[in-house]
Amino acid sequence: MTTKVLDPREVLLRADHLRREMGDDFRDRIVSSLYADAQRIADRSVQIGTGQKWDWDQKIDRIVTSPVFGLPIMLGILALIFWITIIGANYPSQMLAEFFFVVEARAAELFIAWGVPALLTGFIWNGVFRGLAWVVSVMLPPMAIFFPMFTVLEDLGYLPRVAFNMDWLFRNAGAHGKQALTMAMGFGCNAAGITATRVIDSPRERLIAILTNNFVPCNGRFPTLIMLATIFVAAAFPPAFASLAAAGAVVGVVLIGVGFTLLSSWLLARTVLQGEASAFTLELPPYRRPSILRILYTSLIDRTIFVLWRAILTAAPAGAAIWVLANIDWNGVSLAQHSANFLQPLGYAIGLDGVILLAYVIAIPANEIVVPTMLMVYMGVSAMSDITSYDKIRTLLIDEQGWTMLTAVNLMLFSLLHNPCATTIITIWKETRSAKWTTIGALMPLVFAFAVTFAVATAVRALW
Amino acid sequence: MTSQAWVLLVLIFAIAVAWPKIGLWTQWRHYQAEKTRRLVEDALKHIVAWEQRGQAATPESLAGALSLSQRRTLSLIIRMEKRGLLRSDPAGFSLTSKGESWALHVVRAHRLWERYLADDAGMPMERLHQAAEIAEHQLSAEKLDKLDAHLGHPQRDPHGDPIPAADGSLKPVDAVSLSQWPTGEQARIVHIEDEPDVIFRQIIAAGLRPGVNIRILENTPERLVISDGNTEHRLAHIVAANIQVAEARHSLRPAGAxxxxxxxxxxxxxxxxxxxxxxxxxxxxxxxxxxxxxxxxxxxxxxxxxxxxxxxxxxxxxxxxxxxxxxxxxxxxxxxxxxxxxxxxxxx
Known part of the structure; x- marks a missing residue:
């Protein structure tokens, strides 16, 4: 048998010709016939059970998406996760901090015994190592608790229901319902949340999701929020309710963040990103029993280690920078103190102070080191402090530095709204490939942060 | 001000004007060239549209379509003749092959862009035409080929007008006016005239668009009553004349849908x-x-x-x-x- 070899150009020409004869609905016909074939095969070979599982799913769905219980259940679960994280992370964090402190002291002693110059010893152990130690001890325990719980929710299939409940808000803001999913990812890490926006098909709505993801407080910012909630909010409650009050305060901050997400989405959808709502299709998968091994794997290896590694990479140079700033004196005052003094007027205007702003500038690579940097400059010691308990921090901030409720509230707001960290900014660039959108993504939150904290500070000072 | 400052100022101004490539003079020339190109392209579009209707465009029709004075229209025609885009006859103009392929490129750009805006960007029908009027002058042939492939080689624009292929070939729409379709017979809307705008908006607001199946229930000298299966629409003949229909491909949406x-x-x-x-x-x-x-x-x-x-x-x-x-x-x-x-x- 011989096969007639066709000239490729002739084939293309014929295809082009045939295409014009097909009419505009040939896609419809192709898909319909594929489904018809699949249906025929399925009818012949698949037996469908009694549907008891589906009934259960439907019962659960009716509860978690009900008008009465839907939103309270969502908030309740969120509060529960924060509460468990706050309670559970406190003690291990302290243990890790103490452990690293011992390691650092021993190692420094050893270096001195070996005759290594004091400057180098200080740089390596009191600078770089202490930066790493802080980040690991502050971040690892909450992440190791938060991420598995979050993965359980994901695995159960609860998150799409959240998107289902919340879509009306996003629709009114001109955004995509799946933005709720990418926001949920943002709790872990904003960079991960921004990568997750790939599930949104429409470029316009995806950009909105990318630019607003920063308003979800990520894991690097939770330690700050948790610390403030514990010191300022929980202290006002009897000890039995203290941790609950702290969790409630964190949920409150998260809700404010959701509010700003919606507000900025709405603004974007009406100014620079105008357009029509695109197709919204969201699958609500059947509920599944979470598989423990998989959860441990994805939450610990994929997320915890990934985020921690990134934090370590940025914390080490930041630790070095802090050490250098704190140890180089100019006119008898450290560079850190000079910079803090320079930033003081701006800091005061927004209800904070120069030291806090300096900490935020140094913490651009990673938000996790904001609190350590701040404490270090306050204490005037030549390295990041090794304060390990909240009581000591409370004494330092309230009694010595004169923090008030306004400072705490504004710091929470600033931490929630301020510019994304360097990794997130790089991720925005990678996902959008646009200098314009990367700039907007970095600066829009900063404008919000300054505007809101300034307004709060001015209002509070005028009223009291 | 000292005389030196003045000299400096004049010098700076001169440089700003005369700087090659980015100077004001070049910018202005560029802007003028763009404006002329748009005018030429709009003229080509007008002439090819008349040719497709089997008529020859005249200087008067061209002046009307482009809202130009007689004098400027004439200079435009002369310029286009010099560039070998059209020939003038006593009866009107006809396009040269060069003129025609350029005209079809613009038509293709316009219709493909409308298709893109309607399908991918989800723009409402009544805003498509204006947006495409701008974009049609900015799309190169390569960009159009890419867009064409991306959209899956559409045959018709959202109004039902045929989109010219890359080689300029055009498959005409085989359709008759809705008013001429026999009463009681099913038909499929294949084309809706997008001008005048008021009538077009009425038709779109009624939910009628290319691809919709209808049946004529009543055809009196005053009006036309059609049904799309579950809704009845009453149309004046002046409105119905802007809707073209052809043989239905599948049955009407059942009543009660x-x-x-x-x-x-x-x-x-x-x-x-x-x-x-x-x-x-x-x-x-x-x-x-x-x-x-x-x-x-x-x-x-x-x-x-x-x-x-x-x-x-x-x-x-x-x-x-x-x-x-x-x-x-x-x-x-x-x-x-x-x-x-x-x-x-x-x-x-």
């Missing part, structure tokens, strides 16, 4: 078709989810806030916003249930 968004909870239904307004990505997405004709579907979940609702289809639960669900036509459960009870009654 409703939009999926209106389906009450707890009642099963069957998909009839996706609305003709649902196009491009959004249509592909719904088809991929298995919302093909005859698929059984029911409401699985109402939403606390009314929107979106979740539907049970092919063993999965899918949430759709009201706007999407509104583009899916389903047979209401009551009619099929009624038929069943009727059948049972007969058997009894």
């Amino acid at each position: 409703i939009r999926l968004s209106e389906l009450p909870k707890g009642e099963p239904a069957e998909v009839i078709e996706l609305d003709a307004a649902c196009r491009g990505f959004s249509r592909r997405r719904l088809l991929d989810l298995g919302l093909t004709p005859q698929t059984r579907i029911e409401v699985a979940l109402d939403n606390p806030f009314g929107d979106p609702r979740a539907y049970r289809v092919r063993g999965t639960t899918i949430a759709l916003r009201r706007q999407q669900a509104g583009q899916i036509w389903v047979k209401p459960p009551s009619t099929s249930a009624n038929q069943q009870t009727a059948k049972e009654a007969i058997h009894a």
